[in-house]
Amino acid sequence: KQEVTQIPAALSVPEGENLVLNCSFTDSAIYNLQWFRQDPGKGLTSLLLIQSSQREQTSGRLNASLDKSSGRSTLYIAASQPGDSATYLCAGDNYGQNFVFGPGTRLSVLP
Amino acid sequence: DTEVTQTPKHLVMGMTNKKSLKCEQHMGHRAMYWYKQKAKKPPELMFVYSYEKLSINESVPSRFSPECPNSSLLNLHLHALQPEDSALYLCASSQFGTDEAFFGQGTRLTVV
Numbered sequence: 001k002q003e004v005t006q007i008p009a010a011l012s013v014p015e016g017e018n019l020v021l022n023c024s025f026t027d028s029a030i031y032n033l034q035w036f037r038q039d040p041g042k043g044l045t046s047l048l049l050i051q052s053s054q055r056e057q058t059s060g061r062l063n064a065s066l067d068k069s070s071g072r073s074t075l076y077i078a079a080s081q082p083g084d085s086a087t088y089l090c091a092g093d094n095y096g097q098n099f100v101f102g103p104g105t106r107l108s109v110l111p
Numbered sequence: 112d113t114e115v116t117q118t119p120k121h122l123v124m125g126m127t128n129k130k131s132l133k134c135e136q137h138m139g140h141r142a143m144y145w146y147k148q149k150a151k152k153p154p155e156l157m158f159v160y161s162y163e164k165l166s167i168n169e170s171v172p173s174r175f176s177p178e179c180p181n182s183s184l185l186n187l188h189l190h191a192l193q194p195e196d197s198a199l200y201l202c203a204s205s206q207f208g209t210d211e212a213f214f215g216q217g218t219r220l221t222v223v
Binding site: 031032034036041042043044045046049089091093096097098099100101102103104 | 113115117144152153154155156159166167199201203209210211212213214215216217219
């Protein structure tokens with residue numbers, strides 16, 4: 001079964017900093033990897049989906065990369081803002097059937 | 112429209128009650144999911160429906176009973192729950208198994 005880990009567990013940065021969130025997965029035969037954002041008590045908002053044939057995806061200030069050979073994905077957030085404060089979850093597919101989530105990184109961006 | 116709608120948003124139920132959670136999507140997605148999320152934990156998969164048929168049941172207790180009446184609707188029937196079942200229940204859909212998944216806002220369930 002696919003296993004997903006994320007580091008760091010929590011991160012606090014001042015506004016305007018660029019930051020990187022890390023995600024690792026055990027099954028390198030991954031089809032897709034998806035990054036989500038979750039605000040407290042809310043559902044998940046899809047940020048980026050990287051398919052196995054892609055190496056990265058970009059949306060606004062967000063850039064996600066996927067390295068299947070090393071079993072890693074990173075989410076880069078440029079020029080962070082207080083509104084970026086949330087928990088960020090990565091999810092890797094489990095043998096093409098469904099997504100398995102990492103434990104998340106709790107991000108605080110201080111004004 | 113990338114919206115998955117879940118009702119109700121909040122639910123408090125006694126251990127002898129029967130209730131249902133509802134989920135609806137109009138994106139034409141053929142895979143629908145129920146996840147359970149406890150506080151400060153990641154979502155855990157409960158059930159997957161693919162083309163309206165149950166394809167994955169992650170050893171969920173029988174007090175949780177899923178139903179997929181049609182390609183747009185997903186229900187989760189609840190009966191004789193325990194206080195430890197209190198959690199955020201999330202519904203999601205995707206075109207197929209691991210295409211981009213879209214989540215609803217969840218139902219916050221409290222069992223008293």
